Amino acid sequence: MGDSRYTPGNRAFLQAILARGTITFEEARPVLAEIFTADRGDDSEVRADQVTQEEFNDYIDVASEAASLFDYEIRSTVHQVTKQRIYALVNTTSDPQTQLATTYSPDELSFIKRVLDGMFEKYNSPRMEVLAIAEMQAIKLARPDRRQSQVDADAQTQTPGDKALKHSEVENVLASLVEGGWFEKSEEAYYSLSPRGLLELRPWLVETYNDPDADPSEWQRIKFCEACKDIVTIGLRCVEPNCNFRLHDICEDAFWRTRREKKCPKCSNAWSGEKYTGERAVTMTEAFQRGRRRGGGWQGSTLADEAIREEGGGEDAEEDADDPEENIYDDE
Amino acid sequence: MPPSQRRRRPVEDEESEEDARPRQRRNQGDSDAEPEEEEEASEDEMDVDARPGQSADDQLAKKLVRYAISCEYSRTVIRRDGIRERVLGNQGRSFKRIFALAQIQLKDVWGMELRELPVKEKMTLQEKRQAMKSNSQPKLGSGAYILSSTLPKAYRTATILPPSKTPSADDEATYAAFYTMVISMIWLNSGELSDQKLKRYLTRLNADQNVSMDKTEIILKRMENQRYVIKKTDRPPVGQDGDLMISWHVGPRAKEEVGLDGVMGMVREVYGEWNPDLEKKLCSSLNIKERTAEEEDEVVEEDVSRRQTMDAE
Known part of the structure; x- marks a missing residue:
């Protein structure tokens, strides 16, 4: 790189992002302040509040350009709930296993794949797009699904050697995915993909869970916000179960402001604003609310499963309602 | 083989080292084959031009950089053999050249470099005696590397x-x-x-x-x-x-x-x-x-x- 603009400060910033995985403007300000201080090399100090958005953008651009030579890239997205813009260093050529990095064992990786399948297949149906997984539901996925692996010719992730994880291992993996910034855990103990996870896995999610030959009117597993075009895993949906029209909560107001009437532009049904994508698809149901009033809390996925069953949402929620204990502990 | 030809040798652009694993495993299998033959065979089967401004060497160096970064992620030691197997494939003989190029890229862009780990010392008397007896040439380098920062110390703070x-x-x-x-x-x-x-x-x-x-x-x-x-x-x-x-x-x-x-x-x-x-x-x-x-x-x-x-x- 003969570019004279590329300084030690740029290298330091790239390393700063590499170490963090993601960075926001707020997080970057003290970092850039220190870099600018080091650039000056004298005793004067740059304060974090002196770092401007422009300077930040400039450093992000330079870092992204440099990283792109190595098939990495800095992508940004807005958090679906907090509305904060997040920048992530993304590996642009890879599969989900390596994207989630290599500190996981093969068994753990295949468990993670099962959890992703849980989020995007099992708990994601036209009637109920949870796109998240309750802790107890994830624990039930500790054991590889033998039946499925037999049917599944695609042996890439379901190798015969797959072993079940112990209860404690499942908890560790989930906790480390949250700590590492791949998953987020909600107050109701639902795990969903974090902005970083979505950025990194976006192409893979679409490729894996959506049907490229499907008719535009057909329901798809991965859907995008009509306003900002990013993936929606937490947001609002059209009342028509098979319609693909989705909006983020944070995009809703701006979107309708430009329209004359609140009707789904795809299927013309009236927009209720009370149909949800994400864990609220479960937690806002009558059954769930009733259960919680009874004092159930989140404690059972049983509650979540019950809510899903009542709504007719789970494709096969019934079949694995067997005792999870038995599944988890008898291995090894 | 004229150097010009070698330069032209393409590298599958989009192929990440992860994708390459199965292929390399195969390579491992025929490692006894004449290296010369291998090179020629690959010359025939690939004839795509590398991206402009990115020679085949650059591509290999890029792969090496990616490999080093992903190894360091889990503190896996970066081995010369691993580089040969996972990065260079059948171009094992270009190790020196690619390695030097990757070092430049690492330093220029990432502010890092590969540092060779010291050779394992003979710790016990017995080991030392054995080494004397076997009369083998002492190994020059350990062939194992870790990634290390080359940033000036002013930039190496906990905040950054x-x-x-x-x-x-x-x-x-x-x-x-x-x-x-x-x-x-x-x-x-x-x-x-x-x-x-x-x-x-x-x-x-x-x-x-x-x-x-x-x-x-x-x-x-x-x-x-x-x-x-x-x-x-x-x-x-x-x-x-x-x-x-x-x-x-x-x-x-x-x-x-x-x-x-x-x-x-x-x-x-x-x-x-x-x-x-x-x-x-x-x-x-x-x-x-x-x-x-x-x-x-x-x-x-x-x-x-x-x-x-x-x-x-």
Whole structure:
């Protein structure tokens, strides 16, 4: 790189992002302040509040350009709930296993794949797009699904050697995915993909869970916000179960402001604003609310499963309602 | 083979090293085949031009950089063999050239470089004798590398480079602290620490059973795997009674990443108040000569920041 603009400060910033995985403007300000201080090399100090958005953008651009030579890239997205813009260093050529990095064992990786399948297949149906997984539901996925692996010719992730994880291992993996910034855990103990996870896995999610030959009117597993075009895993949906029209909560107001009437532009049904994508698809149901009033809390996925069953949402929620204990502990 | 032809050799642009694994496994299989033949065969089957401005060499160097970064992520030692197998494939003979190019890219763009780990020392008399007997040529390099920061020290601060988030910033920081301490204890005991003594130290630190995130045993195992420490088990001579002798030694990664400077920095930090007398004691414990005051200052800062940088990677 003969570019004279590329300084030690740029290298330091790239390393700063590499170490963090993601960075926001707020997080970057003290970092850039220190870099600018080091650039000056004298005793004067740059304060974090002196770092401007422009300077930040400039450093992000330079870092992204440099990283792109190595098939990495800095992508940004807005958090679906907090509305904060997040920048992530993304590996642009890879599969989900390596994207989630290599500190996981093969068994753990295949468990993670099962959890992703849980989020995007099992708990994601036209009637109920949870796109998240309750802790107890994830624990039930500790054991590889033998039946499925037999049917599944695609042996890439379901190798015969797959072993079940112990209860404690499942908890560790989930906790480390949250700590590492791949998953987020909600107050109701639902795990969903974090902005970083979505950025990194976006192409893979679409490729894996959506049907490229499907008719535009057909329901798809991965859907995008009509306003900002990013993936929606937490947001609002059209009342028509098979319609693909989705909006983020944070995009809703701006979107309708430009329209004359609140009707789904795809299927013309009236927009209720009370149909949800994400864990609220479960937690806002009558059954769930009733259960919680009874004092159930989140404690059972049983509650979540019950809510899903009542709504007719789970494709096969019934079949694995067997005792999870038995599944988890008898291995090894 | 004319060099021009070699240059033209394409590299599958989009192929990441992960994708390449199955293919390389195959390569491993025919490793006995004549290298010459292999090269020619590949020449025929691939005839796409590399991207403009990115020669085939650049592509390979890029792969090497990616490989190094992903290895360091999990503190997997980057081996020459691994590079040959996973990055160079059938172009193993271009190692030197590609490696040099990758070093330039690493330094220019990432502010890092690959540093070769020291060769494993012969630790026991027996090993030394055996080495003499076998009469083999001493290996020149260990063929194992770790990624290290080349940033000027002003940039190596905890604000810029926090502990990696893998698996979590807290665990990562704890782990770095723990291995630095264990390594310091070994180093201060002339590079060899008996298992009993280590356990005694750890008990005093209330770390004999657990280290915040895991069992001590597991952490020590990990340190061994990542070559921070070497655990040696000596059996009593045949025909004699006695227990197994377990001793701990400083591993090659520790020598490169933590180093003497890291150990000295750790000791000074722990003691807090420092004076020339302590410095003398420290130096004699480590069996080194004293340094000048200026050098020391540099060393302390450098050492702290180096650890942080390593974590960042």
